[in-house]
Amino acid sequence: MAKKSDKSEKILLNHDFACASEAELNGQIAAFAAAHEAAHGQILAMDGRRSLGPGKVRVTFRVVEKAPGRRR
Secondary structure, three states: OOOOOHHHOOOEEEEEEEOOOHHHHHHHHHHHHHHHHHHHOEEEEEEEEEEEEOOEEEEEEEEEEOOOOOOO
């Protein structure tokens, strides 16, 4: 049986959002991901999403390290 390498383990980050519409939620997610990338140098990819009730959503992000020398 093959052993999983450390690189294959996902690093996850959860964040709760409050929104009135899908468009507002998408804007909040994009702003959160951009702020995280600027502060930590890591890219966030959406991994999952779960409703917490009316107007509330928990989004799970997968943390992706930036490739060395790559500019965005």
